[in-house]
Amino acid sequence: MTAPKHFRDRVEIASVRAETESLDNGAAAAAKRRVAGRVLGRRDMGKLVFLDLVDRSGRIQLLCHTAKTGEVDVHLGDIVGAAGSPSKSKRGEPSVDVDAIEILARIRTPLPDTFHGVTDTEARYRRRYLDLLMNEESRRDAILRARMVTAIRGYLDAEGFIEVETPILQPRYGGGFAEPFVTRSNLLDQDLYLRIADELYLKRLIVGGLEKVYELSKDFRNESYSYKHSPEFTQVEWYEAYADYTDTMARCETLVDQVARATIGGTRTTFRGHELDLAKPWARVKFVDALEEHGVWSRDEEELRAKLAGAGVDISKDRTWGQLVDHAYAHFVEPGLIQPTIVYDWPIELSPFARTTDYDASVVERFEAVVAGMEFANAFSELNDSEEQEQRFAAQADEREAGDAEAEPGDPDYVEAMAYGMAPNSGIGIGIDRLAMVLLGRDAIRDVILFPLLREKG
RNA sequence: GGGCCGGUAGCUCAGUCGGUAGAGCAGGGGACUUUUAAUCCCAAGGUCGCAGGUUCGAUCCCUGCCCGGCCCA
Numbered sequence: 001m002t003a004p005k006h007f008r009d010r011v012e013i014a015s016v017r018a019e020t021e022s023l024d025n026g027a028a029a030a031a032k033r034r035v036a037g038r039v040l041g042r043r044d045m046g047k048l049v050f051l052d053l054v055d056r057s058g059r060i061q062l063l064c065h066t067a068k069t070g071e072v073d074v075h076l077g078d079i080v081g082a083a084g085s086p087s088k089s090k091r092g093e094p095s096v097d098v099d100a101i102e103i104l105a106r107i108r109t110p111l112p113d114t115f116h117g118v119t120d121t122e123a124r125y126r127r128r129y130l131d132l133l134m135n136e137e138s139r140r141d142a143i144l145r146a147r148m149v150t151a152i153r154g155y156l157d158a159e160g161f162i163e164v165e166t167p168i169l170q171p172r173y174g175g176g177f178a179e180p181f182v183t184r185s186n187l188l189d190q191d192l193y194l195r196i197a198d199e200l201y202l203k204r205l206i207v208g209g210l211e212k213v214y215e216l217s218k219d220f221r222n223e224s225y226s227y228k229h230s231p232e233f234t235q236v237e238w239y240e241a242y243a244d245y246t247d248t249m250a251r252c253e254t255l256v257d258q259v260a261r262a263t264i265g266g267t268r269t270t271f272r273g274h275e276l277d278l279a280k281p282w283a284r285v286k287f288v289d290a291l292e293e294h295g296v297w298s299r300d301e302e303e304l305r306a307k308l309a310g311a312g313v314d315i316s317k318d319r320t321w322g323q324l325v326d327h328a329y330a331h332f333v334e335p336g337l338i339q340p341t342i343v344y345d346w347p348i349e350l351s352p353f354a355r356t357t358d359y360d361a362s363v364v365e366r367f368e369a370v371v372a373g374m375e376f377a378n379a380f381s382e383l384n385d386s387e388e389q390e391q392r393f394a395a396q397a398d399e400r401e402a403g404d405a406e407a408e409p410g411d412p413d414y415v416e417a418m419a420y421g422m423a424p425n426s427g428i429g430i431g432i433d434r435l436a437m438v439l440l441g442r443d444a445i446r447d448v449i450l451f452p453l454l455r456e457k458g
Numbered sequence: 459g460g461g462c463c464g465g466u467a468g469c470u471c472a473g474u475c476g477g478u479a480g481a482g483c484a485g486g487g488g489a490c491u492u493u494u495a496a497u498c499c500c501a502a503g504g505u506c507g508c509a510g511g512u513u514c515g516a517u518c519c520c521u522g523c524c525c526g527g528c529c530c531a
Contacts, residue, residue: 026492043497046490061494076484090492110485112469115495119470122526134469224459227528314531444527457507457525 004104007081010034014057019086020094028087028097035060035096036081036104038133039074040114049074050089053082053096056139061095063087069101076114077107125452144263145436145448149216151262152236152432155255161212161238166201168194168218174414175199175353176429177406178221181231194220197429198237199353200414203382206239207422214238216432228374228434230445231453239427244381245354245365248426249342252369252377253280256340256435263439271438274338274372278438282340282369287329290343294332297325299362304328319403322349335373343368349399352392352408354380369430376435379428386418 016033023029040059041052049072051062062082064072074080084098112118117134124131124138131138153163171190173180175197183192198215205213216236223229240247257280260267267279291297296311298304301321308315308324313331318324325347333343344367345357354364365381383389393410400407436448446452 041494043493044490045493045496048491048493050493050496052494063492065491067491089494091494093492093494110468111483113483114469115483116470120465120526122465123469125526130469317531455525 003106004081004102007034007036007102007104010036010081012057013037013053013055013060016086016096017058017060017094020088023086023088025088025092026090028085031085032083032099033086033096034081034083037079039076039078039080040111040134042074042076044072051080053080054136056143059136061089061093062098062101063089063095064098064101069098072101074101074103075107077111078103079105079107122454125446125454126457128450141436141440141442141448142450144440148259148263148436148439149432151259152255153216154262155258156214156236156238159212159251161214161240162210164202164205164210164213164215166195166198166205166215166217170195170201172409172411172413174408174411176219176221177408179223179406181220181222196221198235199427199429200411202237202239202427203422203425204414204417206241206382206425207417207420211241211423212238225446225452227444228437230433230449232449233445234432235429236432237427237429239382239425241423241425243426244424245344245367245379245426248379248428249284249344249367252342252379252428252430253282253340255430256280256369259435260439269439270441271372272443276339276371276438278340278371282342283337284342284344285337287343287346288363290333291325291328294328296328296332320349320399322347322399323404326350334370334375337370338372340369340371343370348392349395351380352396353383353389355383371438374434374438375431376438377428377430380426382422382425382427384418384422384424386415386422389418390415 011033013035016035019029019031035053035055037053037055039051040054043050047066049064049066051064051074053060053062066072080101081104082096082098082101084096087095087097089095112130112134118124118130132142157163169183169192171192173193173196178196180193180196183194185192196219198217198219202213202215214236216234218232219235220232222231225231256278257267260278267277269276269278288297296304296307298307301324304321304324305315308328313327315324315327318327337343345363346354346366348356348362348364351364351366354366357363357365367379368375369377383392393408393415396408397410433445433448437443437445440448442448
């Protein structure tokens with residue numbers, strides 16, 4: 001006998017469960033319902049067999065009287081379909097009083113311990129399917145992440161943004177400070193890079209007149225894992241013509257506020273031991289003021305070096321003023337920003353794509369959004385003057401020369417595009433994985449990535 | 459990259475002052491008409507991460523390596 005190829009007209013278990021609510025203990029409704037899912041519990045009384053059936057929506061008990069159903073040849077982990085009436089057991093457990101049950105897919109490898117599930121971290125990452133099928137919390141997280149992404153799309157679509165797709169394989173990489181993955185095209189006989197950001201292509205679309213664009217993208221950075229870093233991660237980036245970074249601040253707050261409500265029903269969450277409230281508006285602090293507060297701000301490289309060394313920071317690997325100030329920010333400021341905070345107006349050295357402020361040519365209109373000491377968004381008033389962009393790339397080349405391997409490599413083709421005229425615009429990148437971590441209260445980025453990259457098991 | 463912790467049955471874990479290992483659940487066989495981590499009986503299940511070393515003897519002690527976690531850089 002071959003296994004069935006379909007089981008039609010099924011309803012979700014949660015809806016059948018709801019139907020049982022008004023029933024008395026031991027009673028069954030007249031209605032007939034079809035449910036399907038995986039058997040994760042079996043209590044065999046001989047002529048009466050209790051099964052626990054689980055689908056994406058929930059769990060319900062199946063009452064199988066063998067007089068009606070025949071022998072219940074069902075093992076833990078089998079995928080079955082059952083037809084019967086919503087009912088309550090004598091003890092009041094929501095159930096389906098089964099008329100007929102059929103095996104839709106047989107389990108061949110025994111299920112893990114149905115009480116403890118799979119708890120070994122490595123096993124959960126390597127065999128996520130087991131984690132998902134055993135652990136309701138893992139299923140919930142996967143579903144909520146999807147709901148979060150849907151809410152992000154919904155917001156941007158409703159605001160008139162166009163979702164676009166730009167290259168993952170790029171002849172040049174750029175738009176962030178990171179080491180790329182390098183690959184090779186046989187056709188072109190040249191090296192290609194997996195994108196580290198979408199920025200430069202999306203802004204070409206601003207030149208092209210698409211005005212408001214966004215992309216939900218997998219980006220790749222050839223670096224090690226941490227609780228907030230994954231070599232393969234997801235961002236949403238958007239760019240909006242005729243807007244500056246203050247407009248983008250407001251959008252970022254609004255989007256996160258709305259997305260949180262759509263995903264977890266509110267703006268409060270617990271993440272890494274912190275009680276957080278993502279409701280807008282968020283705190284704002286100027287980059288320079290924040291560093292000054294900790295006594296680690298100076299425009300002079302040697303003075304800054306001395307201040308950091310005096311504060312006990314290991315600055316032996318910092319070759320440039322830019323690296324020093326970045327280190328100072330990461331060490332003294334970022335970890336202390338717990339509630340959502342917008343850190344704005346950054347040094348020009350750290351921001352080759354942002355326009356300068358009106359009050360200081362060495363400071364640019366850039367902000368990062370931080371929560372629980374973790375950056376989750378980065379935005380600018382985008383530089384739209386091709387000649388200035390060329391100079392910024394040159395300055396980055398100097399940084400690179402001075403020993404900063406992650407400095408922007410430059411992109412003449414992008415400069416050429418900008419020379420055709422780019423509307424003033426502002427853009428942002430928001431870390432989807434990090435936002436998911438915060439909303440779901442998961443402490444590690446690997447807990448919100450279904451199949452995190454791991455070393456091959458030896 | 460550094461420090462600490464871990465890897466024993468399919469899963470969750472125990473254990474061996476160094477003498478070739480146990481439990482619960484799952485899987486196999488059987489009993490049971492209201493259970494819900496059901497219960498009861500029977501049988502079975504292992505390269506103790508890998509490789510060396512010490513030893514009469516190593517899963518246990520030592521060294522190296524592999525894989526993972528946490529913290530730090």
